Amino acid sequence: MNNLSLILMLLVLMAIAYQFGMTRSRSIAGGNNSSSMHSRPHHYGMMVGLWAVLPPLAVMLVWNWLAPSVIDGMVIASIPAEFKPELEQAAIVMRRISNLAANFGIVAEAADWELNAASYLTGLKQQSALMLTALMFVVASLGLLLSFRKIQPSLRARHQVERVTMGLLLLCSTVAILTTVGIVLSMVGETLKFFTFVKPSEFFFGTTWNPRFSTAGVADGSLTGSQGSFGLLPLLSGTMLVALIAMIVAIPLGLMVAIYLAEYAPSKVRNTVKPVIEILAGIPTIVYGFFALVTVGPFLSDIGASMGLTIRATSALTAGVVMGIMIVPFISSLSDDILTQVPKTLRDGSLGLGATKSETIRKVVLPAALPGIVGAVLLAVSRAIGETMIVVLAAGNSPSVTANPFEAVSTVTVTIVNQLTGDNDFASPQSLVAFALGLTLFVITLLLNVVALVIVRKYREQYE
Amino acid sequence: MTTEVKNLKGSSLARSKVQQQVINSLQKRHRQEKLFRGAGVTAVAISLLLVVLLFVNIFSKGLPAFWQHAIKVDIYFDPAVVQIAEKPVQQADESDNDFRQRDLEWRSSVGMINFNRLILDGLNKVIPDGQAHRRDLQRVVTSGERFAIRDMVINDPSVIGTTKSLYLLTDANIDVWLKGNIDRSLSDAQQQLSPKMREWVESLKAQGIIQNRFSFALFMNPDSRSSLASAGLAGAFMGSLYMMLVVIVLAIPMGVAAAIYLEEFAPKNKLTDLVEVNINNLAAVPSIVFGLLGASIFIGWFNLPMSAPVVGGLVLTLMTLPTVIIATRSTLKAIPPSIRQAALGLGASKSQAVFHHVLPLAIPGILTGSIIGVAQALGESAPLLLIGMKSFVASVPTSAMEQSTALPVQIYLWQGNELRNFFEARTSAAIIVLLALMLSLNSLAIWLRKRYEVRW
Numbered sequence: 001m002n003n004l005s006l007i008l009m010l011l012v013l014m015a016i017a018y019q020f021g022m023t024r025s026r027s028i029a030g031g032n033n034s035s036s037m038h039s040r041p042h043h044y045g046m047m048v049g050l051w052a053v054l055p056p057l058a059v060m061l062v063w064n065w066l067a068p069s070v071i072d073g074m075v076i077a078s079i080p081a082e083f084k085p086e087l088e089q090a091a092i093v094m095r096r097i098s099n100l101a102a103n104f105g106i107v108a109e110a111a112d113w114e115l116n117a118a119s120y121l122t123g124l125k126q127q128s129a130l131m132l133t134a135l136m137f138v139v140a141s142l143g144l145l146l147s148f149r150k151i152q153p154s155l156r157a158r159h160q161v162e163r164v165t166m167g168l169l170l171l172c173s174t175v176a177i178l179t180t181v182g183i184v185l186s187m188v189g190e191t192l193k194f195f196t197f198v199k200p201s202e203f204f205f206g207t208t209w210n211p212r213f214s215t216a217g218v219a220d221g222s223l224t225g226s227q228g229s230f231g232l233l234p235l236l237s238g239t240m241l242v243a244l245i246a247m248i249v250a251i252p253l254g255l256m257v258a259i260y261l262a263e264y265a266p267s268k269v270r271n272t273v274k275p276v277i278e279i280l281a282g283i284p285t286i287v288y289g290f291f292a293l294v295t296v297g298p299f300l301s302d303i304g305a306s307m308g309l310t311i312r313a314t315s316a317l318t319a320g321v322v323m324g325i326m327i328v329p330f331i332s333s334l335s336d337d338i339l340t341q342v343p344k345t346l347r348d349g350s351l352g353l354g355a356t357k358s359e360t361i362r363k364v365v366l367p368a369a370l371p372g373i374v375g376a377v378l379l380a381v382s383r384a385i386g387e388t389m390i391v392v393l394a395a396g397n398s399p400s401v402t403a404n405p406f407e408a409v410s411t412v413t414v415t416i417v418n419q420l421t422g423d424n425d426f427a428s429p430q431s432l433v434a435f436a437l438g439l440t441l442f443v444i445t446l447l448l449n450v451v452a453l454v455i456v457r458k459y460r461e462q463y464e
Numbered sequence: 465m466t467t468e469v470k471n472l473k474g475s476s477l478a479r480s481k482v483q484q485q486v487i488n489s490l491q492k493r494h495r496q497e498k499l500f501r502g503a504g505v506t507a508v509a510i511s512l513l514l515v516v517l518l519f520v521n522i523f524s525k526g527l528p529a530f531w532q533h534a535i536k537v538d539i540y541f542d543p544a545v546v547q548i549a550e551k552p553v554q555q556a557d558e559s560d561n562d563f564r565q566r567d568l569e570w571r572s573s574v575g576m577i578n579f580n581r582l583i584l585d586g587l588n589k590v591i592p593d594g595q596a597h598r599r600d601l602q603r604v605v606t607s608g609e610r611f612a613i614r615d616m617v618i619n620d621p622s623v624i625g626t627t628k629s630l631y632l633l634t635d636a637n638i639d640v641w642l643k644g645n646i647d648r649s650l651s652d653a654q655q656q657l658s659p660k661m662r663e664w665v666e667s668l669k670a671q672g673i674i675q676n677r678f679s680f681a682l683f684m685n686p687d688s689r690s691s692l693a694s695a696g697l698a699g700a701f702m703g704s705l706y707m708m709l710v711v712i713v714l715a716i717p718m719g720v721a722a723a724i725y726l727e728e729f730a731p732k733n734k735l736t737d738l739v740e741v742n743i744n745n746l747a748a749v750p751s752i753v754f755g756l757l758g759a760s761i762f763i764g765w766f767n768l769p770m771s772a773p774v775v776g777g778l779v780l781t782l783m784t785l786p787t788v789i790i791a792t793r794s795t796l797k798a799i800p801p802s803i804r805q806a807a808l809g810l811g812a813s814k815s816q817a818v819f820h821h822v823l824p825l826a827i828p829g830i831l832t833g834s835i836i837g838v839a840q841a842l843g844e845s846a847p848l849l850l851i852g853m854k855s856f857v858a859s860v861p862t863s864a865m866e867q868s869t870a871l872p873v874q875i876y877l878w879q880g881n882e883l884r885n886f887f888e889a890r891t892s893a894a895i896i897v898l899l900a901l902m903l904s905l906n907s908l909a910i911w912l913r914k915r916y917e918v919r920w
Contacts, residue, residue: 158813162813162815165815166725166729166815168721169721169722169724169725169729170725172717172718172719172721172722172725173721173722173723173725173726173730173739175718175722175782175785176722176739176742176743176746176785176786176789177738177739177742179746179757179782179785180742180745180746182757182761183749183753183754183756183757186756186757186760186761186764187753187756187757187760189760190760252507253507253510253511254507255507256503256504256506256507256508257504257507257508257511259504260501260504260505260507260508261508263504264501264504265508273508273512276512276515277508277511277512277515279515280511280514280515280518282839282840282843282902282903282906283518283843283899283902284842284843284844284845284872284898284899284902285843285845285846286843286845286872286873286875286876287518287522287843287875287895287898287899289876289879290875290879290891290892290895291518291521291522293879294525294879294888295521325514325518328511328514329511332511354486356493356494356496356497357497357501358496358497358499358500358501359493359496359497361500362500379748382748382750383748383750385750386749386750386751386752386753387750388750388751388752388846389845389846389876392846392876393876393879413750413752413846416752416756416850417752417846417849417850420755420756420759420849420850421849421850421852421854426764434756434850435756435760438752438753438756441750441752441753442749442750442753445748445749445750446745446749449744449745449748449749450741450745453741453744453745
């Protein structure tokens with residue numbers, strides 16, 4: 001019996017137990033008069049249901065966690081002494097045996113002792129499943145019975161149920177923290193491994209990026225001789241260049257859109273234009289990437305040619321412009337929120353003194369909204385730095401330190417994709433560097449986000 | 465007295481001076497006002513233009529790809545060629561394994577049959593000089609069609625011996641030529657099609673034997689590298705579907721539970737502050753970082769299979785979680801405290817107040833936020849590249865543990881195909897499919913919000 005059907009059975013059991021508990025509490029209360037009981041009937045039902053299901057569930061989790069290693073140990077112990085594998089070979093032997101047991105094909109003819117071990121394994125697995133089912137059944141019935149008998153007017157069933165619910169809610173809200181912890185731990189671990197191959201100073205201050213390929217079969221010692229160079233600076237400069245171009249496109253456009261919609265536009269125009277522009281925010285980045293590669297790149301290149309400039313079709317400019325388009329709605333809707341939060345009294349004061357509308361906006365509203373807008377821009381910058389698909393397709397992937405936007409560049413995100421999707425060995429510096437780059441990216445965006453969120457939050461408090 | 469009069473005179477003089485200045489500068493100020501307003505209008509116009517440009521661009525490129533050139537061929541299922549044994553049926557005393565073995569043998573024996581012969585025989589009837597140019601003749605119909613014919617035979621062996629008139633997809637290069645997506649003035653050496661082929665194709669098109677028909681290949685077939693004309697999105701679609709199921713099953717309940725806890729029950733202290741900052745940050749972490757997390761934890765530590773939708777789904781779940789939490793929290797925040805107070809006042813416990821009274825009112829908002837989160841996850845591709853979902857998969861996955869790709873990743877794979885003339889349009893068509901799915905999800909969310917929104 002597999003886990004899924006066991007869980008389904010538990011659910012059925014829970015429904016039955018719920019009914020039992022509810023009926024029992026009703027009959028104890030006598031008829032429809034449940035006011036003598038501490039809790040409502042469904043609380044008693046729920047309590048019995050939980051007692052019937054949670055203990056066997058715990059048993060199942062522990063069993064599934066422990067059983068495989070116990071079974072493996074027993075199988076290994078059963079192998080005749082002359083074939084007994086070394087400790088480090090045990091895993092390989094076990095895989096062969098379990099493949100045999102599962103009727104998958106294996107390489108080479110199976111030896112007799114392997115076949116024996118396989119049938120032993122099958123037997124053990126069946127026994128284990130049987131034992132688990134029996135144990136769960138016993139625990140479930142015990143839980144059901146005991147909790148069923150405990151039902152009486154003074155039993156605080158509701159408190160028990162609510163405590164379990166609370167535990168469940170708390171568990172769910174820790175997932176977000178666990179994710180962050182997971183991100184940090186996994187990346188720090190792999191990054192430290194990477195730094196055993198390459199010195200941190202070479203990584204952070206190196207000016208050439210040329211990782212080469214990891215060559216299989218090269219001894220550990222000689223790897224350091226021919227492994228290429230992992231300098232972060234070319235990637236970082238490419239990232240910054242693309243982000244800068246994106247901001248040059250997005251900030252004026254997004255800000256002006258926000259100002260017009262918040263201050264000038266009649267509500268009818270506002271209500272139609274705003275969602276249309278926000279469509280841009282919902283379009284997947286891969287679509288922008290394709291748009292950049294197929295349409296914007298050649299277009300910019302043609303314009304450049306007509307002006308006597310050589311602009312490559314895939315360049316920092318192409319990627320930056322398209323990324324700017326992507327970020328426009330991001331900046332416009334954030335700034336729009338902030339502008340509408342500026343109190344009307346400020347505007348009225350300025351208008352009352354005879355300022356024109358644009359003077360009011362430029363000299364009163366914008367300065368008042370500035371911290372919030374700076375926060376929005378920082379968030380947008382962090383988006384631009386972490387953006388992947390547009391630059392993968394349209395930035396040209398040529399890591400060099402350059403300030404020329406017409407050249408192809410490479411960015412941190414592009415390199416992460418390149419290093420992890422090639423044929424590199426997972427434990428080679430060529431793959432591990434992706435985690436070091438990821439950690440760098442994470443730290444940069446984290447800093448930007450924290451600063452931005454602090455600014456935005458401060459600003460909100462000011463006017464609320 | 466006199467000094468006062470003097471002062472008055474002086475101030476009125478000064479006032480008129482200021483007035484003069486104001487009047488003088490008024491024109492300039494009004495011009496500035498107009499300019500500023502004009503800049504706003506221009507910015508809005510540019511943004512709207514960009515939206516239109518993007519959509520017109522994608523649609524004008526992609527829509528033609530939904531129609532493909534197909535050739536009408538009479539296929540005679542020649543019993544001499546298609547010699548096929550009875551399809552095995554599981555016997556009562558036969559074990560699953562033995563049956564699978566027998567079925568596999570039967571399938572491979574069917575696979576050995578030369579279905580291409582049937583196509584070539586059919587083509588010979590419409591192309592009189594086909595025999596003389598066998599090499600060209602082989603390339604008229606895309607190679608995937610022989611498998612379509614094989615599947616017809618497997619599904620219904622009674623077709624053997626009959627003649628059926630079928631529309632078979634032509635080779636991708638023929639489609640490119642007929643749609644005019646290649647420069648026809650290029651020299652023979654630079655053309656993908658031989659002069660003979662071009663001559664055939666033109667005359668067949670003129671006779672109406674080759675027609676531009678709406679093609680279901682894009683929707684029904686998995687990806688293919690050998691038969692480009694019949695490469696489709698079915699595999700990627702199923703992969704995305706499995707991932708979205710994982711996201712819906714995990715991210716929405718967990719996110720809602722977390723939001724309820726944080727908004728309604730959590731004590732206000734340093735720890736919950738930390739959780740809140742953490743969630744806000746998580747929402748802004750670049751998606752590719754989640755891919756790294758998936759690669760190192762789900763694949764590296766938990767040994768889950770590479771390229772499997774279940775891993776993609778887990779990664780996207782972690783990505784979507786903050787969105788769902790934030791949306792749910794803001795919905796809960798918007799529900800007036802009077803509802804809670806009324807419930808508490810009548811003797812409900814705190815959790816009764818939340819689950820019986822607050823939560824039902826929050827459901828529309830939660831649904832809207834969740835759907836928007838799922839739509840975002842549907843369009844995400846960067847983290848999927850890192851967990852191996854960009855590998856080429858030529859079958860439709862039948863479970864969440866099998867290798868598969870996803871819609872946005874399929875777009876990424878297709879845009880890199882060498883046959884640019886054909887795949888630029890097909891990629892755009894795939895984008896249209898993806899955008900249609902996302903837009904319908906988003907409009908569902910907007911509709912829900914409009915329909916059930918409660919204003920307090």
